[in-house]
Amino acid sequence: MNTDNQTLLRVENLVKHFPIYRGVIRRKVGAVRAVDDVSFEIKQGETLGLVGESGCGKTTTGRTILRLYEPTSGHVYFKGQDLAHLKPEEMRKARKDIQIIFQDPYASLNPRMTVREIIGEPMLAFGIASGKEIDDRVAELLDLVSLDHNYASRYPHEFSGGQRQRIGVARALAMKPSFIVCDEPISALDVSIQAQIVNLLEDLQRELNLTYLFIAHDLSMVRHISDRVAVMYLGIIVELANRKDVYVNPLHPYTQALLSSIPVADPQFYEEHQRIVLEGDVPSPANPPSGCRFRTRCPIADEHCAEVQPALREITPGHFVACLKVTPIDDQEEVIN
Amino acid sequence: MTNQLLNVRGLETQFNTPEGIVHAVNGVSFSLDEGETLGVVGESGCGKSVTMLSCLKLVPMPPGKIVAGHAFFKGEDMLTMDNDEIRKVRGAQISMIFQDPMTSLNPVMSIGKQMAEPLMLHLGITKEQARNRSIELLEMVGIPQAADRLKDYPHQYSGGMRQRVMIAMALSCMPQILIADEPTTALDVTIQAQIVDLVKRLREELGMAIIWITHDLGVVASIANRVSVMYGGFIIEEAPVKDLYAEPLHPYTIGLLNSLPKINREERQRLYSINGMPPMLFKKPKVCPFAPRCEFVKDHCWQENPVLESYGRDGHRVACWVDVTSGRER
Numbered sequence: 001m002n003t004d005n006q007t008l009l010r011v012e013n014l015v016k017h018f019p020i021y022r023g024v025i026r027r028k029v030g031a032v033r034a035v036d037d038v039s040f041e042i043k044q045g046e047t048l049g050l051v052g053e054s055g056c057g058k059t060t061t062g063r064t065i066l067r068l069y070e071p072t073s074g075h076v077y078f079k080g081q082d083l084a085h086l087k088p089e090e091m092r093k094a095r096k097d098i099q100i101i102f103q104d105p106y107a108s109l110n111p112r113m114t115v116r117e118i119i120g121e122p123m124l125a126f127g128i129a130s131g132k133e134i135d136d137r138v139a140e141l142l143d144l145v146s147l148d149h150n151y152a153s154r155y156p157h158e159f160s161g162g163q164r165q166r167i168g169v170a171r172a173l174a175m176k177p178s179f180i181v182c183d184e185p186i187s188a189l190d191v192s193i194q195a196q197i198v199n200l201l202e203d204l205q206r207e208l209n210l211t212y213l214f215i216a217h218d219l220s221m222v223r224h225i226s227d228r229v230a231v232m233y234l235g236i237i238v239e240l241a242n243r244k245d246v247y248v249n250p251l252h253p254y255t256q257a258l259l260s261s262i263p264v265a266d267p268q269f270y271e272e273h274q275r276i277v278l279e280g281d282v283p284s285p286a287n288p289p290s291g292c293r294f295r296t297r298c299p300i301a302d303e304h305c306a307e308v309q310p311a312l313r314e315i316t317p318g319h320f321v322a323c324l325k326v327t328p329i330d331d332q333e334e335v336i337n
Numbered sequence: 338m339t340n341q342l343l344n345v346r347g348l349e350t351q352f353n354t355p356e357g358i359v360h361a362v363n364g365v366s367f368s369l370d371e372g373e374t375l376g377v378v379g380e381s382g383c384g385k386s387v388t389m390l391s392c393l394k395l396v397p398m399p400p401g402k403i404v405a406g407h408a409f410f411k412g413e414d415m416l417t418m419d420n421d422e423i424r425k426v427r428g429a430q431i432s433m434i435f436q437d438p439m440t441s442l443n444p445v446m447s448i449g450k451q452m453a454e455p456l457m458l459h460l461g462i463t464k465e466q467a468r469n470r471s472i473e474l475l476e477m478v479g480i481p482q483a484a485d486r487l488k489d490y491p492h493q494y495s496g497g498m499r500q501r502v503m504i505a506m507a508l509s510c511m512p513q514i515l516i517a518d519e520p521t522t523a524l525d526v527t528i529q530a531q532i533v534d535l536v537k538r539l540r541e542e543l544g545m546a547i548i549w550i551t552h553d554l555g556v557v558a559s560i561a562n563r564v565s566v567m568y569g570g571f572i573i574e575e576a577p578v579k580d581l582y583a584e585p586l587h588p589y590t591i592g593l594l595n596s597l598p599k600i601n602r603e604e605r606q607r608l609y610s611i612n613g614m615p616p617m618l619f620k621k622p623k624v625c626p627f628a629p630r631c632e633f634v635k636d637h638c639w640q641e642n643p644v645l646e647s648y649g650r651d652g653h654r655v656a657c658w659v660d661v662t663s664g665r666e667r
Contacts, residue, residue, distance in 0.1 A: 224598035250558025
């Protein structure tokens with residue numbers, strides 16, 4: 001391992017295939033290649049945004065990093081250990097430091113547990129606190145996420161969606177983690193509440209020096225919160241760069257189309273801009289196209305794209321793109337036009 | 338006013354729930370002209386869907402109850418029609434598409450059969466004619482190999498394709514009004530862009546009027562001519578689309594627009610957020626429903642509920658006691 005001090009998490013060639021079984025004897029007939037060779041790093045204190053459409057493997061990536069799904073192959077280096085190859089008991093201990101906030105604040109809180117039990121459970125499970133200590137810590141965490149600490153004895157159904165998501169955040173913070181996977185934490189919330197939760201996550205990051213993997217399909221929110229952004233399509237990363245590079249100078253045709261599809265709250269914009277509208281649907285991850293996976297919807301694909309699967313290459317410093325049509329600086333202009 | 342298709346006046350709808358009566362729609366009035374696209378924007382629970390469902394008497398009764406108001410479609414009040422009469426309007430002259438195309442389609446019936454049903458019912462045509470018409474309709478909404486796909490079942494279609502089927506079915510009797518209730522919310526952005534483009538194209542071709550219900554201010558900006566913003570069961574602002582985005586007059590609209598991250602803004606800054614939560618509506622609001630969350634709130638706002646009145650440019654109406662440009666009471 002040649003990780004510098006800055007890097008907190010390094011994912012190397014991560015693969016997660018879900019087998020497909022058929023017939024009476026449940027013979028394996030194929031696999032859904034949800035995550036298919038994904039590599040990236042996250043530096044201490046930064047937010048990496050992971051975007052893509054449904055079924056692109058972004059959530060699976062997040063969950064596989066935490067070993068909520070067992071990785072098929074690959075490595076996840078976190079603070080010097082390879083999470084992908086830890087024994088169950090070692091992994092359990094490592095989980096203190098890595099937490100997750102789920103998408104659905106309605107489904108991810110046990111309706112039969114009080115807020116105190118929900119937030120206190122991780123502390124009990126790791127035996128780091130008991131009784132009064134837990135009460136104090138729960139009150140402290142509720143304050144941290146701007147909920148009234150008198151609510152500790154209430155049940156989840158007594159809260160609104162935004163408040164429940166705050167409870168989910170408090171639970172994730174209970175073990176004082178350094179790294180949190182935010183799995184679409186705002187997509188189930190109303191617009192006016194989304195901004196509240198995003199601001200909360202940003203405040204906590206500053207106060208507690210947290211590192212986030214922020215998974216979302218809302219590109220404008222990812223742009224807001226992320227330092228760097230990775231764009232996924234059908235199980236692979238197609239573009240990875242600084243926030244600014246991805247949004248101002250997207251190089252992969254998929255990123256360009258994705259950005260162009262974001263609805264903009266400005267009627268004037270639609271008079272001045274022509275949108276790129278992709279044709280067709282995302283192919284099945286059980287049977288991805290040969291060569292470049294995006295070629296079936298790509299406006300600039302040719303025969304060559306069906307043969308060779310493009311690797312993620314560094315085009316300009318820190319800007320990685322997996323496209324045969326995008327080549328490093330020297331002859332770049334010619335190709336883009 | 339000659340080409341007015343729909344005119345809704347003072348609509349009020351309530352729901353009887355175990356926790357008490359929910360005042361979902363509290364006196365909504367709006368109109369829709371021929372060929373016009375009206376965007377209805379608001380967060381969950383603001384009454385935007387219930388308003389439209391009430392107009393078509395599609396609110397389940399009980400627990401729902403339309404307690405007041407009229408919904409005139411070409412001069413006739415749909416709310417006083419009996420079941421047979423309104424059934425002739427629904428589907429044939431006003432049709433509706435919903436958020437989730439999977440639950441709106443019958444999973445155990447082939448697409449062909451589901452499409453033929455309304456055609457035979459409303460147009461009185463034969464099975465064979467209905468089949469041919471279905472193929473035409475599927476081709477119109479951009480489904481490849483339409484003839485072959487008629488025998489497929491909904492699960493064999495992708496989400497975007499299912500929404501295309503829903504649109505084809507909604508348009509099958511050439512309605513004058515299409516009500517689209519969050520039709521793209523369940524879809525990915527690239528598919529959403531396809532559906533928005535499709536509806537725009539069909540609008541040109543068929544000249545129908547559209548009511549597009551959504552919580553997404555971006556989608557509305559791309560498709561609507563006029564926008565109504567709803568909050569707490571009221572329309573709190575209504576304006577031609579450009580005026581609404583350029584000069585919003587209601588503090589709630591301003592807050593919503595500001596809380597969106599700006600895609601074309603360079604540096605990173607804190608998002609604006611509206612404090613608090615939407616009202617629960619167990620009581621019919623007697624004062625401004627937005628007052629508890631409003632930055633501009635004045636004493637008057639706690640005493641009386643403002644009505645929708647014209648301010649500023651033509652067609653711009655707002656229900657607010659405060660002039661947001663000066664911060665003073667009107």
